[in-house]
Amino acid sequence: MGELERIHLEIVRAVHEKGSLTAAAEALHLTQSALSHSIKKLETLLGVSLWHRDGRALKFTEAGAWLLASAQRLLPSWEQLEERLTEFGRGERGTFKIGTECHPCYKWLLKITPDFLREWPEADLDVRQKFQFGGLGALFQREIDLLLTPDPVFKHGLSFQAVVDYEAVAVVGPEHPWQRLEYVEPLQFAREVLYTYPVDTDRLDIFTGFLTPAGIRPRRHQLVEATEILLQLIADGRGVGTLPRWLVDEYAREFPVKGVRLGEQGVFKQIYAGFREGEQNLPYGQTFLELAKRRLR
Amino acid sequence: MGELERIHLEIVRAVHEKGSLTAAAEALHLTQSALSHSIKKLETLLGVSLWHRDGRALKFTEAGAWLLASAQRLLPSWEQLEERLTEFGRGERGTFKIGTECHPCYKWLLKITPDFLREWPEADLDVRQKFQFGGLGALFQREIDLLLTPDPVFKHGLSFQAVVDYEAVAVVGPEHPWQRLEYVEPLQFAREVLYTYPVDTDRLDIFTGFLTPAGIRPRRHQLVEATEILLQLIADGRGVGTLPRWLVDEYAREFPVKGVRLGEQGVFKQIYAGFREGEQNLPYGQTFLELAKRRLR
DNA sequence: ACCGATCCATGAGCATAATTCATAGAAGGA
DNA sequence: TCCTTCTATGAATTATGCTCATGGATCGGT
Secondary structure (H helix, E strand, O other): OOOOOHHHHHHHHHHHHHOOHHHHHHHOOOOHHHHHHHHHHHHHHHOOOOEEEEOOEEEEOHHHHHHHHHHHHHHHHHHHHHHHHHHHHHOOOOEEEEEEOOHHHHHHHHHHHHHHHHHOOOOEEEEEOOOOOHHHHHHHOOOOOEEEEOOOOOOOOEEEEEEEEEEEEEEEOOOOHHHHOOEEOHHHHHHOEEEEOOOOHHHOHHHHHHHHHHOOOOOEEEEOOOHHHHHHHHHOOOOEEEEEHHHHHHHOOOOOOEEEEEOOOOEEEEEEEEEEOOHHHOHHHHHHHHHHHHHHO | OOOOOHHHHHHHHHHHHHOOHHHHHHHOOOOHHHHHHHHHHHHHHHOOOOEEEEOOEEEEOHHHHHHHHHHHHHHHHHHHHHHHHHHHHHOOOOEEEEEEOOHHHHHHHHHHHHHHHHHOOOOEEEEEOOOOOHHHHHHHOOOOOEEEEOOOOOOOOEEEEEEEEEEEEEEEOOOOHHHHOOEEOHHHHHHOEEEEOOOOHHHOHHHHHHHHHHOOOOOEEEEOOOHHHHHHHHHOOOOEEEEEHHHHHHHOOOOOOEEEEEOOOOEEEEEEEEEEOOHHHOHHHHHHHHHHHHHHO
16 A cells, blocks of 8 residues: 555646646656656556557546546645645745635625734735635635635535625616615516626525526626626616625725615625634634624624 | 655654654654654755654644644545555446435435446445545545535535435324324424434424424434434334434334424425536436436436 | 657666664653 | 653665666658
C-alpha cells in the first residue's frame, strides 16, 4: 500500500489536458520516458491499466477515467494546501478566504470587510465568486473558509447561520407605472420584462418566493450579469428587476431607481454564513460573525 | 512547486494519532530519523514550521494543524482511490457504492438491489451508512457513488431526483386507542411517548412535517437505534412511532402494529437519489434509476 | 506505397533523493 | 542524579526516479 503518489495524478491530468504523453512530459518538465516508467510502475503495482493505445492516441480505460476525475478534484486541493502553508510561512496567519454565491452577498461583504481588516491588520483577505463544484464544494474542499449564500444547507460537517435579513423588492425606473404603488402583485409581472442575474430560476428569490407560488411568469425573462448594466436597463424603463432593499437604496444615489414591495407582506430573505463545522470558532470566523451581528442591530 | 508529497501528510497524521515521531515512524514502517528528515525538508522548502517542541512533546503550529486537517480529509480520499483502482484491476467495473442517510432509505434499497444485481451480474455492491462529513461530503469526495436521502440539495456539482414517494404514518400497537382511527391530529401526540431514530429532530418527518408546525411536542421523546426494537416497544404499547406506510405493512407480518394516517390529509415524503453531476448517466446509475422508476409505478 | 515525423515502450546506467545508522542533546521520571 | 525516552543531525548507504538511447508502431504527406 501507499503506491499511488502525487506524480501519478499529475501525469494523468497532464495527459488528459495535453493529449499525449510527450506533451504532458514537457508540461511537467520531465521526459516522456519518465512518465511512461512511472505509469507503468503504478499499473503493475495496482494491477490495472489506465489507458490503452488506440492508434497512437491514448484512450483512458474506465480506471483511468476514474483516476483522472479524482486527480481533477484532489490536485487543486493539494495545491491550495501548499499555497496555504507557504502563506503561513510568509505571513503569520494565512489568508482568510471568503466565497460568495450571490451578488447581494458580495455587496454586503464589502460593507463588512473594512471593519474586519481594521480588527485584523495582519490578516489577508481573498474573495472568490466562481467555483468548479459550487460554493458548497469549495467549502468542503477548503478552497474557501467561509461561504456567503442565500441557500444554507444544514448537514453534518457544515454549519450555517444567518448574518443578514433583507427584504427583496422590485426595482423600477423613474417613469414606471409602479413608482407610486405600495406594493405589486405577482400578476403584474406577467406584462413586464424581468431582468435578473444569470442563475437558475430556482435560485432567484423573485421566482421561488413570489412568482412561481402564484403560477405567474414574466412576459420576458432577460439575463444580465453586471448589476450596473441591470440598473441602467431598468432606469431606462426597459423592464424591472429585483434586489435587496438596502442595495436599491444604495444605488439610488447613482441611478434613478426605486424599490417596490413584493406583495402586501413583502418578501424577506436571509444571507447565511457557512463554515466547516467547528471553524466558526476560529479567530477569523469569530470576528466575522461578531461584525455581522453588530451590523444586524 | 510540487514539494508536498503524500508521505508528508501520512507523517503528520501518524504523528497526531500516535503522539510522537518515534511511534509514528513505527506505524509507517520507517525510522524516526526518516520522518525527521522528511519533515525538515518540507519545512525548509515551504518556509514554514509544522510543530514546535514543547518539552519533548510536539505541538502543532497553526500551519501544522491546517496540514493535519487537510491530511485527514485528503488521505482517506487517496486511499479510497487506490482501493477503487485495484478493484478495477481485479474485477472489471469496480464496486458501486451506495450511501443511505435514513433507515427507510436503507430498507427501500434492499428491495432494489436484487434486481440491480440481476441486471449486473458482474457488479459489486456496497452500502454505507456512516459518514465522517455526512452523506453529502461522502458523495463529493467519491466515498460513495449514490446517496439515498430524504433531504436533497440542489447545488452545482450534484444532481438529485426523487425515487420514492411514501406516506409517513404513525405506528401503534394492538391495544392502542388509535387503532381504529382514520387519522390522528398533532394534539394527540402530546400525551404519547414517541419513539424515533436517534437523529436531529429537524430531520424527522414527524416533527418537521407534522408536530412542529402545530406547535406540539410529544409527552416524551425516546431515541431507539434499531427498527426491530422500536417495533417491539410499540407493539408492547409503550408508545408510538412513525415510519413509511409500506415499511409498516411489511413489518405487520412480524409485529402486531398498524399504521395510522397523520392528519386528515396525510404526510407524504420523498426519498431522493443523489449523484455527482453527470454520473447518473453512467451505466450503474442509469440502471439504478430505471429500476427505481419501474418500482414507482 | 514509401518515407519521415511523431509517439510510446523498454532496458541500462546514472544521479539524486530517501532511508538508515550512529550519535548527541534535551527533557522527564524515579 | 541517573536512566530512559524523545528529537535532531551528519555521514553512509540504499533505493528510486530520471535520462539516454533505441526500437516498434502509427499516421500523414507526397
